[in-house]
Amino acid sequence: MLEQNKDRYYEIINRGDGVYFGRKTFMRLYIVFCICFGIILLEVVYGLLKLFGT
Structure with a gap:
């Protein structure tokens, strides 16, 4: 279950920032x-x- 969610999470990150691990994604993860x-x-x-x- 957790692995599936992790894969989906990385999918979202990749779609959001392209294939490379962008600074925007890093900031988002840091804030979370x-x-x-x-x-x-x-x-x-x-x-x-x-x-x-008490």
Whole structure:
């Protein structure tokens, strides 16, 4: 399932930027990574605050 999604994701990237791995694609991946990392970080911080707050 995950492999299939990965293939589809690369297909979208290739269609978006041509065959080469463009800077635009890199920026898009970087932004998505930052958003995901930020959400995980917020959840961890929120969990710790809840743990020590009570």
